[in-house]
Amino acid sequence: MKRIISVLMENESGALSRVVGLFSQRGYNIDSLTVAPTEDETLSRLTLTTDSDDRKIEQIIKQLHKLIDTIKVVDLTGGSHLERELMLIKIRAVDSEIRTELQRGAEIFGGNIIDVTPTSFVMEMVGNSDKLDAFLETVADIEDVEVVRSGVLGISRGEKFLRV
Amino acid sequence: MELLSGGDIVVRALKDAGIRYLWGYPGGAALHIYDAIFRQEEVHHLLVRHEQAAVHAADGYSRATGEVGTALVTSGPGATNAITGIATAYMDSIPIVVISGQVPSSKIGQDAFQETDMVGVSRPIVKHSFLVTRSEDIAETIARAYYIAKTGRPGPVVVDIPKDITDPSYKVPYIWPKKIALRSYQPSQRGHKGQIKRGVKTLLQAVKPVIYAGGGVIIDNASDLLVDLARQLNFPVTNTLMGLGAFPGSDPQFLGMLGMHGTYEANMAMHEADVIFAVGARFDDRVTNDLDKFCPSAKIIQIDVDPTSISKNIKSDIPIVGTCSSVMAEMISIIKNGKSCVNEEALKDWWLKINTWRHNHGIYTKPRYEPSRGNLIKPQDVIKVLYDVTEGEAYVTSDVGQHQMFAAQYYLFDKPRQWINSGGLGTMGFGLPAAMGVQLAFPEASVACVTGEGSIQMCIQELSTCTQHQLPIKIINLNNAALGMVRQWQDMQYSGRYAQSLYENSLPDFVALTESYGHIGMRVDHIDHLEEKMRECFALKDRVVFLDIRVDPEEHVYPMQIAGGSVRDLWLSKTERS
Numbered sequence: 127m128k129r130i131i132s133v134l135m136e137n138e139s140g141a142l143s144r145v146v147g148l149f150s151q152r153g154y155n156i157d158s159l160t161v162a163p164t165e166d167e168t169l170s171r172l173t174l175t176t177d178s179d180d181r182k183i184e185q186i187i188k189q190l191h192k193l194i195d196t197i198k199v200v201d202l203t204g205g206s207h208l209e210r211e212l213m214l215i216k217i218r219a220v221d222s223e224i225r226t227e228l229q230r231g232a233e234i235f236g237g238n239i240i241d242v243t244p245t246s247f248v249m250e251m252v253g254n255s256d257k258l259d260a261f262l263e264t265v266a267d268i269e270d271v272e273v274v275r276s277g278v279l280g281i282s283r284g285e286k287f288l289r290v
Numbered sequence: 291m292e293l294l295s296g297g298d299i300v301v302r303a304l305k306d307a308g309i310r311y312l313w314g315y316p317g318g319a320a321l322h323i324y325d326a327i328f329r330q331e332e333v334h335h336l337l338v339r340h341e342q343a344a345v346h347a348a349d350g351y352s353r354a355t356g357e358v359g360t361a362l363v364t365s366g367p368g369a370t371n372a373i374t375g376i377a378t379a380y381m382d383s384i385p386i387v388v389i390s391g392q393v394p395s396s397k398i399g400q401d402a403f404q405e406t407d408m409v410g411v412s413r414p415i416v417k418h419s420f421l422v423t424r425s426e427d428i429a430e431t432i433a434r435a436y437y438i439a440k441t442g443r444p445g446p447v448v449v450d451i452p453k454d455i456t457d458p459s460y461k462v463p464y465i466w467p468k469k470i471a472l473r474s475y476q477p478s479q480r481g482h483k484g485q486i487k488r489g490v491k492t493l494l495q496a497v498k499p500v501i502y503a504g505g506g507v508i509i510d511n512a513s514d515l516l517v518d519l520a521r522q523l524n525f526p527v528t529n530t531l532m533g534l535g536a537f538p539g540s541d542p543q544f545l546g547m548l549g550m551h552g553t554y555e556a557n558m559a560m561h562e563a564d565v566i567f568a569v570g571a572r573f574d575d576r577v578t579n580d581l582d583k584f585c586p587s588a589k590i591i592q593i594d595v596d597p598t599s600i601s602k603n604i605k606s607d608i609p610i611v612g613t614c615s616s617v618m619a620e621m622i623s624i625i626k627n628g629k630s631c632v633n634e635e636a637l638k639d640w641w642l643k644i645n646t647w648r649h650n651h652g653i654y655t656k657p658r659y660e661p662s663r664g665n666l667i668k669p670q671d672v673i674k675v676l677y678d679v680t681e682g683e684a685y686v687t688s689d690v691g692q693h694q695m696f697a698a699q700y701y702l703f704d705k706p707r708q709w710i711n712s713g714g715l716g717t718m719g720f721g722l723p724a725a726m727g728v729q730l731a732f733p734e735a736s737v738a739c740v741t742g743e744g745s746i747q748m749c750i751q752e753l754s755t756c757t758q759h760q761l762p763i764k765i766i767n768l769n770n771a772a773l774g775m776v777r778q779w780q781d782m783q784y785s786g787r788y789a790q791s792l793y794e795n796s797l798p799d800f801v802a803l804t805e806s807y808g809h810i811g812m813r814v815d816h817i818d819h820l821e822e823k824m825r826e827c828f829a830l831k832d833r834v835v836f837l838d839i840r841v842d843p844e845e846h847v848y849p850m851q852i853a854g855g856s857v858r859d860l861w862l863s864k865t866e867r868s
């Protein structure tokens with residue numbers, strides 16, 4: 127099952143490499159990983175997604191927690207939460223029919239065209255990963271597509287705050 | 291406020307951390323620190339002959355005393371040589387701090403001379419590591435390193451210090467932190483009260499219980515509590531290889547070691563148990579054999595300070611995250627103040643059964659190997675003689691192989707910290723430097739390194755260190771002229787094809803070699819001389835003595851679990867199975 131895990135850690139050099147190292151060392155797989163400092167710049171917030179069974183997830187969470195720099199670890203999938211991913215896509219589009227179709231597609235998926243040249247578009251799109259996947263299917267036939275995705279960001283709903 | 295250079299701060303911080311000894315080896319990136327050591331008298335440095343030995347010696351010192359051991363190495367090759375030692379300490383949760391010199395900050399990342407990314411290379415085998423970036427941070431970092439190394443589940447911590455920040459010309463205020471508090475690390479835990487109560491209830495209802503105690507009990511100085519609890523309950527106790535000494539080896543309640551080379555009775559009892567009480571033990575593959583066949587009827591209560599050790603390999607029914615000492619103390623008080631008691635009838639039957647196992651196949655009720663005859667000395671007999679001569683009171687370090695297993699089986703350790711071996715990593719070369727660490731801690735004690743002619747050659751250069759620092763250890767070399775444990779596996783699984791496990795007459799004359807370092811060497815090749823030479827060896831209190839004992843090369847270690855089976859599927863001899 128796909129899990130989204132949030133980690134709050136000290137914003138120290140080497141902290142990220144310990145997380146990444148842990149996954150490769152213990153044979154866990156990471157599907158996506160995003161990390162950046164928080165509003166308190168002594169802290170980093172990391173979101174990672176992984177596809178594992180319950181037993182393994184329990185170990186992953188414990189192992190993440192065991193890292194000395196880790197302050198909190200939460201499995202967001204365990205409760206009500208929100209997830210978002212940002213995608214930037216560059217698409218070659220010369221033919222006017224394709225250009226109109228792409229604009230329509232962007233509208234339907236809530237994407238924004240943020241750069242246009244006579245032969246290409248760059249589009250931004252935010253949503254959960256399924257939605258981004260679905261959009262990519264609509265452009266699967268186009269040859270020149272470049273995609274960059276941020277990886278999943280997650281936050282829980284409601285009263286609980288993940289902080290020190 | 292006092293102004294000190296980074297180099298002086300390192301040494302002052304060590305002193306303020308309570309460190310009296312460190313083991314190490316100098317080199318360019320560490321020279322400012324070495325000069326600072328030279329200019330004071332409180333922190334003593336012991337020069338080794340290879341950085342691996344510095345770390346093993348610090349590790350041995352720590353295992354024997356419970357204090358944090360310290361090693362100091364230079365950058366690049368000094369740092370990489372230390373890696374095997376660090377990994378050894380990591381696998382056995384031993385608190386040590388390894389300080390490594392690093393190339394100057396401005397050269398980091400330039401492939402500078404003797405540059406190795408020490409923090410990167412050591413990352414998977416440390417509890418934590420630091421790259422210090424400012425002279426001002428050295429004291430605080432060293433204080434944190436010791437705090438992290440010894441608290442919670444202990445382990446090695448690396449502190450990598452670039453040369454420029456130890457420069458004697460740059461001085462900064464020295465501040466030793468009074469207290470360390472890390473918001474991301476709160477180690478000590480007392481255990482969940484409800485879980486502890488549930489644990490006690492399950493223990494009291496047990497009809498075929500076993501206490502399975504590991505190295506965690508020793509690390510946490512919880513042996514007295516373990517003994518107290520086991521006595522209250524009258525339960526049988528088995529120890530892991532790392533746990534030997536946690537429960538007295540000569541006690542009638544002790545079943546011996548369990549696992550791959552554990553006793554018949556310990557493994558049988560585990561397999562039939564209805565309740566297994568795991569204390570500071572991690573269900574290592576050298577204990578469990580096939581996980582799917584592991585102890586099918588047992589309910590498992592597990593105490594461990596490290597949550598990742600719980601339900602990692604085997605699911606725990608009653609997990610208790612906490613220190614062995616705090617949880618066992620709580621359990622004892624619940625039992626003492628409660629009304630319920632153990633099921634005495636059931637325990638009587640259980641002990642009867644255990645005693646039958648002991649009688650039929652136990653290694654302590656009767657020798658299960660052919661007796662020594664003339665020139666054919668049995669390695670088991672060497673350990674028995676060692677035990678008798680040292681009256682069971684020596685510190686015994688060991689290397690890795692058959693000799694290690696014979697020592698674990700036949701030297702009955704009555705006290706914790708008496709048995710010092712590399713259980714988790716299985717590092718050949720550990721025994722001699724570890725013995726140096728023990729001898730440094732206890733100058734008056736008898737310290738025996740039980741080794742093999744293979745293992746001893748992996749750190750034999752340290753005989754010179756023993757000369758320089760007057761560390762009169764005794765080396766008991768079970769010389770079977772083979773990588774015996776490898777050979778045993780080749781006998782059992784490769785039809786006796788001895789691929790690279792024999793030396794083809796290339797072994798050194800160990801007696802002459804030892805003497806060349808200024809020590810005493812003795813050869814024993816007849817059973818009639820064994821005890822006499824052993825006595826002579828330990829009577830030479832202030833000398834290093836190397837006893838080179840020619841033992842039967844054909845001997846195997848038994849019992850031995852059969853791969854892919856349950857814990858009780860054992861070879862009992864070359865021909866007999868359980």
Ligand SMILES: Cc1ncc(C[n+]2csc(CCOP(=O)(O)OP(=O)(O)O)c2C)c(N)n1
Nearest residue numbers: 690691692693718742743744745773774775
């Ligand atoms: C550094 C290292 N290399 C290889 C091994 C694999 N190994 C385990 S036991 C053993 C043989 C040890 O020979 P010896 O020290 O003579 O002990 P014996 O088994 O003969 O008593 C070997 C090679 C190891 N444990 N450690």
Ligand SMILES: [Mg+2]
Nearest residue numbers: 742743772774
């Ligand atoms: Mg040998």
